[in-house]
Amino acid sequence: MEVKQKRMTKQKAVIFDIISSTTSHPTADWIYEQARKRIPDISLGTVYRNLQVLIHDGKIMELNYGKGQSRFDGNANLHYHFVCEQCGKLYDFACDDSLISGETFANVPGKIQSYRLECYGICNDCLKIKNVLY
Amino acid sequence: MEVKQKRMTKQKAVIFDIISSTTSHPTADWIYEQARKRIPDISLGTVYRNLQVLIHDGKIMELNYGKGQSRFDGNANLHYHFVCEQCGKLYDFACDDSLISGETFANVPGKIQSYRLECYGICNDCLKIKNVLY
DNA sequence: AGAGTAAATAGTAACTGTTATCAGAAAATA
DNA sequence: TATTTTCTGATAACAGTTACTATTTACTCT
Numbered sequence: 260m261e262v263k264q265k266r267m268t269k270q271k272a273v274i275f276d277i278i279s280s281t282t283s284h285p286t287a288d289w290i291y292e293q294a295r296k297r298i299p300d301i302s303l304g305t306v307y308r309n310l311q312v313l314i315h316d317g318k319i320m321e322l323n324y325g326k327g328q329s330r331f332d333g334n335a336n337l338h339y340h341f342v343c344e345q346c347g348k349l350y351d352f353a354c355d356d357s358l359i360s361g362e363t364f365a366n367v368p369g370k371i372q373s374y375r376l377e378c379y380g381i382c383n384d385c386l387k388i389k390n391v392l393y
Numbered sequence: 394m395e396v397k398q399k400r401m402t403k404q405k406a407v408i409f410d411i412i413s414s415t416t417s418h419p420t421a422d423w424i425y426e427q428a429r430k431r432i433p434d435i436s437l438g439t440v441y442r443n444l445q446v447l448i449h450d451g452k453i454m455e456l457n458y459g460k461g462q463s464r465f466d467g468n469a470n471l472h473y474h475f476v477c478e479q480c481g482k483l484y485d486f487a488c489d490d491s492l493i494s495g496e497t498f499a500n501v502p503g504k505i506q507s508y509r510l511e512c513y514g515i516c517n518d519c520l521k522i523k524n525v526l527y
Numbered sequence: 528a529g530a531g532t533a534a535a536t537a538g539t540a541a542c543t544g545t546t547a548t549c550a551g552a553a554a555a556t557a
Numbered sequence: 558t559a560t561t562t563t564c565t566g567a568t569a570a571c572a573g574t575t576a577c578t579a580t581t582t583a584c585t586c587t
Contacts, residue, residue, distance in 0.1 A: 260574095260575065260576085264534080264535075265533095265534075265535095265584090266533095266534060266535070266582085266583055266584070267583085268534095268535060268536080268582075268583075269582095270535080270536075271535090287573085287574085288573090300536095300537065300538090301536085301537080302536070302537045302538060302539090303537095303538095303574090304536085304537075304538080304539090304574090304575075304576085305535080305536060305537070307573090307574065307575070308535085308536090308575090309535095311575095323457070323460065325455075325457050326457065326463075326544090326545080326572095326573095327572085327573085328572085328573065328574095329460075329573085329574090341501045341502065341503060341505075343503060344506065350501070350502050350503070352498075352500045352501050352502065353500055354496070354497050354498065354499065354500060355496065355497070362488070362489065363488050363489070364486075364488065364512060365488070366486045366487055366488060367475045367484070367486050367512060367514075368475065368484050368486070368516055368517050369475060369477060369484070369514050369515050369516035369517050369519070369520065370514045370515050370520060371475070371512045371513070371514040372478065372513055372514040372515070373512065373513045373514070374510065374511060374512035374513065375509075375510070375511050375512070375513070376508065376509070376510050377508060377509050378498060378501060378505045378507065378508035378509070379505070379506055379507045379508065379509070380501075380503050380504045380505040380506040380507070381503050381504050381506070382502055382503035383502050383503050385503070386503065386504060398563080398564075399563075400553090400554065400555080400562095400563065400564070402553085402554085402563095402564065402565080404564085404565075405564095420544095421544080421545085422544090434565095434566070434567095435565085435566080436565070436566040436567065436568090437545090437566095437567095438545090438546080438547085438565085438566070438567080438568085439564085439565060439566070441544095441545065441546070442546090442564085442565090445546095460543095460544095460573090460574080461543085461544080462543090462544065462545095463544085463545090528587105529586105529587090530585100530586090530587085531584105531585085531586085531587100532583105532584090532585085532586105533582105533583090533584085533585100534581105534582085534583080534584090535580105535581085535582070535583085536578105536579105536580080536581065536582075537578105537579100537580085537581090538577100538578095538579100538580105539576100539577085539578095540575105540576085540577075540578105541574105541575085541576070541577085542573105542574085542575070542576085543572100543573090543574085543575095544571100544572095544573095544574105545570105545571080545572085545573105546569105546570080546571075546572100547568100547569085547570070547571085548567100548568085548569075548570085549565105549566105549567095549568095549569105550565105550566100550567100551564105551565085551566090552563105552564080552565070552566095553562100553563085553564070553565080554561105554562085554563075554564085555560100555561085555562075555563085556559100556560080556561075556562090557558100557559080557560075557561090
């Protein structure tokens with residue numbers, strides 16, 4: 260797939276604005292629905308194309324957890340994610356980077372450039388609702 | 394999807410044997426090709442179905458990195474993965490579990506049940522071949 | 528500003544990986 | 558052996574994403 264894109268278009272600007280003004284880690288479909296409110300005849304292909312461009316440019320991150328749709332994150336800075344296995348919500352969390360470095364990767368057979376850490380469990384909201392169950 | 398399966402079948406045994414005798418984290422397609430050498434008319438659907446059953450039974454792990462095909466790992470014990478971005482190879486690595494615990498997840502808005510750690514970079518083999526470039 | 532041209536778009540078809548369906552085969556049970 | 562249940566192979570359906578192409582749009586150079 261070709262990800263170069265030099266020109267600024269209305270579509271690209273709107274897509275970037277949508278992603279960077281939410282913290283909800285939206286899917287391409289959701290972004291498409293939002294974008295249609297501003298550009299009614301925007302096409303889903305354009306959304307996907309521009310998402311790739313924005314990723315390529317380091318403006319956004321793509322998060323894919325298992326199967327299903329990818330999610331996109333307007334915060335391209337280093338941070339981690341917590342997935343609630345009850346409600347499916349995706350939470351950001353920060354942690355001291357130094358906790359996972361050095362020794363942690365001592366056994367890796369190569370040179371590390373990046374890593375990815377995610378955790379799974381039950382979020383506080385779900386714990387409140389049905390805390391008997393967990 | 395239904396993942397219960399009580400009976401041991403030739404197909405299931407062969408699939409499990411193939412996965413557990415390689416450390417190469419194969420895809421469903423590769424497993425299918427190997428299985429056809431032993432059961433020529435086995436179907437791809439059967440491979441997928443039995444992979445789900447084996448995952449459900451905790452015999453194997455599914456690894457999905459971004460898009461593309463899932464990979465399967467006959468080692469269901471806790472361990473981590475290193476992906477070479479040059480050659481695409483997937484390496485296992487162990488690390489002291491205690492390095493990533495406690496404080497690391499202090500800010501998580503919920504109760505953690507599991508986590509996943511992967512790292513990306515250039516493997517030693519690729520570094521040898523073209524070490525000027527990295 | 529207007530013309531020329533290279534790049535991006537909308538709409539749609541195609542593709543990929545996976546899952547569902549279902550008639551028939553195989554295994555368990557009687 | 559007959560009956561019932563589970564699993565299979567073959568194939569169709571599906572979801573998410575990407576490719577294609579004629580048309581439109583943004584930028585460049587007067």
